[in-house]
Amino acid sequence: MQHTVHDFEAAARDKLDPVHVDFIAGGARDEITVRANEAAFGRLQLLPRVLRGSAVRDLDITLLGSRARMPVLLSPTAFHKLVYPEGELATVRAAAAAGAIMIASMASTVAVGEIADAARATDSDAQLWFQLYIQPDLEITEALVRRAVDAGCTALVVTVDSPVLGAGERNRRNGFHDLPPGLRCENLVDLRDGERGHVRQIAMSPELNWEHIDWLRGVTELPVLLKGVLHPEDARLAVRHGADGLLLSNHGGRQLDTVPATLELLPEILAAVAGRIPIVLDGGVRRGTDVVKALALGASAVGIGRPVMWALAQGGEEGVRRLLELLRDELDDTLALCGASGLADLTPDLVRVPAWAPVPGPAVAPGSDHRFGGGAVV
Numbered sequence: 618m619q620h621t622v623h624d625f626e627a628a629a630r631d632k633l634d635p636v637h638v639d640f641i642a643g644g645a646r647d648e649i650t651v652r653a654n655e656a657a658f659g660r661l662q663l664l665p666r667v668l669r670g671s672a673v674r675d676l677d678i679t680l681l682g683s684r685a686r687m688p689v690l691l692s693p694t695a696f697h698k699l700v701y702p703e704g705e706l707a708t709v710r711a712a713a714a715a716g717a718i719m720i721a722s723m724a725s726t727v728a729v730g731e732i733a734d735a736a737r738a739t740d741s742d743a744q745l746w747f748q749l750y751i752q753p754d755l756e757i758t759e760a761l762v763r764r765a766v767d768a769g770c771t772a773l774v775v776t777v778d779s780p781v782l783g784a785g786e787r788n789r790r791n792g793f794h795d796l797p798p799g800l801r802c803e804n805l806v807d808l809r810d811g812e813r814g815h816v817r818q819i820a821m822s823p824e825l826n827w828e829h830i831d832w833l834r835g836v837t838e839l840p841v842l843l844k845g846v847l848h849p850e851d852a853r854l855a856v857r858h859g860a861d862g863l864l865l866s867n868h869g870g871r872q873l874d875t876v877p878a879t880l881e882l883l884p885e886i887l888a889a890v891a892g893r894i895p896i897v898l899d900g901g902v903r904r905g906t907d908v909v910k911a912l913a914l915g916a917s918a919v920g921i922g923r924p925v926m927w928a929l930a931q932g933g934e935e936g937v938r939r940l941l942e943l944l945r946d947e948l949d950d951t952l953a954l955c956g957a958s959g960l961a962d963l964t965p966d967l968v969r970v971p972a973w974a975p976v977p978g979p980a981v982a983p984g985s986d987h988r989f990g991g992g993a994v995v
């Protein structure tokens with residue numbers, strides 16, 4: 618039985634082909650950023666309030682017009698059928714049951730229209746968003762956008778951190794470059810005559826620039842979030858080019874290795890956008906306390922990537938449903954322990970960065986000759 622998000626990973630590892638485990642767990646190069654994302658949450662401390670009396674806690678959010686019953690989104694992850702036969706259909710049913718926004722990957726193994734139909738069939742009002750890699754062939758891009766719009770998606774998440782494919786050295790070593798026979802990237806089927814939904818159809822294009830974002834703004838009225846903006850100057854440019862939101866993400870450490878943890882970048886990015894657009898953060902979110910830290914610092918919501926793949930592999934729809942319930946319970950519990958009656962009570966004063974290690978020995982007056990340096994001697 619899984620009691621923590623990490624338990625799903627352990628259970629999935631027992632079931633999956635080790636090559637697929639590497640595809641999910643792995644990152645770019647030395648995977649320094651993969652580790653940094655989770656570690657950053659561990660370094661921050663929570664400083665709770667007490668005696669603010671509230672029997673229940675409000676976890677609802679509305680994000681760019683999409684309502685959700687929890688502030689945890691399912692970040693886009695490719696190839697769900699690789700780990701569970703029903704693939705994205707199972708994932709979206711679980712997301713709908715939890716009232717969580719799912720962002721379908723452009724590289725999903727079920728077509729976005731079918732994912733949306735499965736969500737609607739649950740009678741939940743949970744929203745589906747669509748992740749897009751802008752293709753240098755704009756007709757192809759427009760056709761993909763049309764598929765997302767026709768499916769009823771309520772926002773587009775444009776991944777901008779992939780001018781080239783991340784260097785997943787585990788995949789290279791394992792020779793994992795492709796989906797196994799029988800699985801396809803269903804959104805890519807017949808975009809052009811006779812195209813069969815091959816992963817290699819996705820062009821990671823170093824030619825993309827801000828004009829492509831301007832162009833996209835002209836072809837859709839859906840809210841557009843940019844995923845993978847890390848530099849504060851680019852965050853300002855995103856606002857100027859009409860982005861409706863940012864998904865602050867380093868692709869789970871799968872693109873450029875050694876970039877900072879997303880949590881560490883959050884204050885700078887928030888300062889750059891100055892409240893003009895919402896920021897969603899992903900990378901390393903594994904606990905209710907992680908969600909609280911990100912929201913207290915100013916994120917509007919968070920996303921989870923690998924945990925969804927592990928839970929799907931472990932138990933299909935039921936697994937993802939339990940994962941989301943677990944995170945919701947942990948979040949609710951953390952809010953209660955912080956004296957918060959809802960997400961609106963999460964303020965930056967609840968989060969601390971430990972400033973320094975204690976200085977050994979008694980305090981000494983500045984200027985005295987003391988080996989342990991209880992105050993700077995200048």
Ligand SMILES: Cc1cc2nc3c(=O)[nH]c(=O)nc-3n(C[C@H](O)[C@H](O)[C@H](O)COP(=O)(O)O)c2cc1C
Binds near residue numbers: 640692748844866926
């Ligand atoms: C197996 C896997 C597949 C992914 N596929 C995509 C994708 O198709 N598009 C995309 O923008 N990001 C993709 N990502 C990145 C996630 O959207 C997300 O940014 C990242 O996983 C968050 O970090 P976490 O795994 O630590 O939660 C993928 C990540 C993983 C682990």
Ligand SMILES: CC(C)CC(=O)C(=O)O
Binds near residue numbers: 695819868
């Ligand atoms: C290359 C894509 C198909 C999937 C992706 O973005 C990822 O695996 O990180």
